[in-house]
Amino acid sequence: MKMRRLHVCGFGVAAGLGALLSGGCTVGDATEASAPIAGAPAFAPATLRIHPLTHIEKGPQAGLAAGQCTVVLHLELKDRFGDSVKGLGTLRVELFKPGAGVSPGIESQALSWDVNDLAEAEGNSRRFDQSTRTYRIPLVAPAWVAEWGKKDASGASQGYLKLRAVLTTTEGPERYLEDEFVLAG
Numbered sequence: 001m002k003m004r005r006l007h008v009c010g011f012g013v014a015a016g017l018g019a020l021l022s023g024g025c026t027v028g029d030a031t032e033a034s035a036p037i038a039g040a041p042a043f044a045p046a047t048l049r050i051h052p053l054t055h056i057e058k059g060p061q062a063g064l065a066a067g068q069c070t071v072v073l074h075l076e077l078k079d080r081f082g083d084s085v086k087g088l089g090t091l092r093v094e095l096f097k098p099g100a101g102v103s104p105g106i107e108s109q110a111l112s113w114d115v116n117d118l119a120e121a122e123g124n125s126r127r128f129d130q131s132t133r134t135y136r137i138p139l140v141a142p143a144w145v146a147e148w149g150k151k152d153a154s155g156a157s158q159g160y161l162k163l164r165a166v167l168t169t170t171e172g173p174e175r176y177l178e179d180e181f182v183l184a185g
Contacts, residue, residue, distance in 0.1 A: 045087035
């Protein structure tokens with residue numbers, strides 16, 4: 001009798017494990033491929049995303065002079081199938097801050113950077129972080145950027161800063177991939 005119960009119990013565990021494994025490792029619907037881009041390689045970058053690892057570093061550990069900080073930008077490129085890829089191109093990054101006075105809520109561009117070494121294979125490869133599958137791009141900025149979101153004694157904050165990145169591809173037909181990311185205070 002005891003053997004039979006053990007056998008039935010073992011069968012139930014095996015059936016449950018089989019059902020779990022046959023379901024695969026994905027959760028939700030599989031990503032459908034977007035339409036191919038005429039003249040572009042099959043696995044060319046189709047989207048750009050500013051990754052949430054993006055942050056601001058300041059202080060001596062950032063290795064900068066007084067009055068400077070670093071915006072550490074993490075960019076992720078994905079092909080039309082949704083997989084992380086590398087891609088050649090020139091990158092323009094802009095930093096916006098909210099307007100004040102007469103036009104609150106309207107953002108104004110405060111800083112911009114051009115990152116041209118992503119167009120060359122060696123420079124591109126140096127900036128790619130294998131562990132996060134993102135490009136890690138340090139951008140030197142004035143110290144006010146690091147202080148922007150801090151709250152004053154009254155608890156009020158100056159608001160947010162917004163990053164905008166535009167990659168102009170150099171492989172296949174020229175395309176513009178862009179994204180925006182809010183650095184909250």
